[in-house]
Amino acid sequence: MNILYLLIPLSLVLVVLATWAYFWAVRSRQFDDLDSQGLQILLDDDRAPEPPRE
């Protein structure tokens, strides 16, 4: 069971990493609008956009 002395602190590191990633996501407003981005992939056209007509 000695491996636990390594694994438990390691799990702590992972939690810190996960929390940091989540903090980054929330702070960069990834969670502000959960609907639009999902639809964009359906709407966006892969063809080159037509030149804008002014």
Added chain:
Amino acid sequence: MEEGQRRCFHCGVQGTPESRFCVEYAGVAQACCCAGCQAAAQLVLAQGLGRYYEFRSGEGKAPDASERDWAAFDREASVRRWTHLAADGSRSVSLQLEGIHCAACSWLIDNSLRQLSGVLAISVNAAGARAELRYDPNRIALGQILRRIGELGYLARPLSFTAADDEGGRERRMALLRLAVAGFGMMQVMTFAVSLYAGALQGMDQNLAQLMRLVSLIVATPVVLFAAQPFFLGAVHSLRARTLGMDVPVALSIGAAYLWSAWATLVAGGPVYFDSAVMFTFLLLLGRYIEMSLRHRCGLQQHALARLLPDSVLRLRGAQSERVTPDELLVGDRLRVLPGERIAADGVVEQGRGEVDESLITGESVPQVRGVGGQLTAGTLNLSAPLEYRVERVGPDSTLATVSRLLQKAQADRPRFADQADRVAAWFVGAMLLLALCVGVYWLGVEPARAFPIMLAVLVVTCPCALSLATPAALAAATTRLARTGLLITRGRALERLAVADRVVFDKTGTLTRGQVRIEDVHLLDSSWSRERALAISAALERYSKHPIAQAFAQIAGPTVVTNIETDTGRGVGGTIDGVPYRIGRWEYALELSGGSVEPPSEGAQMLIALANPHGVLATFSLADGLREDAAAATSSLHHLGLTAIIASGDRAGVVTSVAQRLGDIESYCALDARAKVCLVSNLQGLGHTVLMVGDGVNDAPVLAAADVSIAIGGGTDLAKVSADLVLMGEHLAPIAEGIDVARRTRRIIRQNLLWAVIYNTTAVPLAAAGLLQPWMAAIGMSMSSLLVVLNAMRLLRGSKPRLSEEQSGAAAEPERLGGATA
């Protein structure tokens, strides 16, 4: 009306889309209802963004026909005010968008603006109806960007940087962070807790156990210090106010469990209770998060108030004048407002005399005459003559800001059953704290080692969480459910009264009817004239009228050159076309042109207007307001729910009885003014009825306020919207009956939840006090109880039907549209 079942391609208004306003999409000519919609659709399609029409979940908005003055945003002063200059010379601006209802809208704006040269970056947030934009001021002006958004049928307004610093968004992000810290912490600590309990039974290496306790302490520390902060702050606030709020036992449980466990880990040894503290924090934060989301959704509606201000205003400086935005105004500025424009600031008339429509602010439907020295209120509409006025109040002192504050207060207003639960809980909390103390003291005498865990178990198990969640969870679910059907709640108290309403009073105009006048019949009095020519001349004249009747002519093309235009508010319009003067409007007004005195024909059930030239009256038009297609279905479903529908209308008897008859002979009152409607409502209330008032919200704000609960139809004006308890967003009446049904179910579920909370607490407390429950069992029991309450509330979300509009228009049209796109 029978032949007119087609819908406008862009805005979805039912009626007779005209083939003249056609756009080509998916190889088919699609008809629009007016030139504005046609232009918007053409713009969307020309940019290759036609997919918007496949994916949107609601109809587009007809662009505002009136030409807005975007140029005011291009002046140096307003650019500096609204935008932020970056180091590379680009400017960024935050925009508040109106008319956004789904993700397809945000996609449309995003992609359409990207095609403007000079727009460097844009992100559109459909949930918050905001856009963040960065542009190159050397290549494009702010006004051009705003105009493009306007052309697509939305309305954009720059937000000042203080407002853009969005309070709600920050609160939401902070809550998400706290929730995450508590959630991650809970997963970790629970793992160790289970190991420690198992280890205690099977025997575990003491060093390993100590490591687990230490790691639990490390993980639990940020949870208690950061995630549980709101509970500690809340408890301090509540103690300062000398009350026992819900937060007091929560803070006490979390704090005591944490400190005791920390002490046990570092110094004394013995069992730890980090798991109870952390799980408790997470579950409570989850409940708060749900409640907060609900609050923010209501807050979004407030921005509608800003729309009442004009985009720009003419400021007079000596002999010179300039266009400025309302935010730049200072007290003492002299402004000029033209007929048909909105007044930009509270002030006093210095020159001119004219009528002002103040119905949006005061609910007074009759225009008020304002001369020199008369008070003007920002957001009201100048009807008849140019006025010059001096600004008296701006910013937070202005009437609009006051109204907005009142609105905020109304939204903070919690339903009475929530208050009741809080009051009960305060007593409950006091009693339970006392009980926990007594139990602790008792066990200290009997078995000192078990005294703390037993006291903690009592404290945790008695936390009135289920009690405090019972109401907000049900309300959040009900609000979401209603919003999905197209009914928005603006006041928390609305639901409980909606549940007990037994009389529904409809204001006829614009509620049971469409609120849009249409031409029912043309009667020619001069045989040399054709029907088409009479309509064309009338349409050309009506283009210059702001009266609602003019809408009826909006779809008809006419000669474009009209000179010598004169508008006589409330009577009609005159003008010269091809050298001949014409007048259209009331019979007497039109007849003044020829000077004769012919008796007007009787009006019957319809409105009548006349077109005349100097030779006499040429034609008369019968106008009527069509019944909404689901009006009959709505009144009968209300009847099934046990409610009696009543019509209270300001219209003449003929019109009202014909509507009442078509709806199955419901009770009706005609020719009522606003005061009489209030009397009618209070009479019903005097007889012991609970009255639900449904109005369009323009002229009936006082009646809406007098009724026990009120619903405004979304087509109404913004301020009227906020004066009602609920707002109906779509064009259909069906959500009213559904709303009543949901309100009744909500009440039932809240009662079930409260009953459960009471039963749970009365059975769990004796068990905990007898020392039969470990703190972790208490925490799980408490959590399960809360979860049960939330799940019960979630039942309200089930069985939701799609919105009626989608059933009707979407179901048939969608498959072929999608097929066309993929082929």
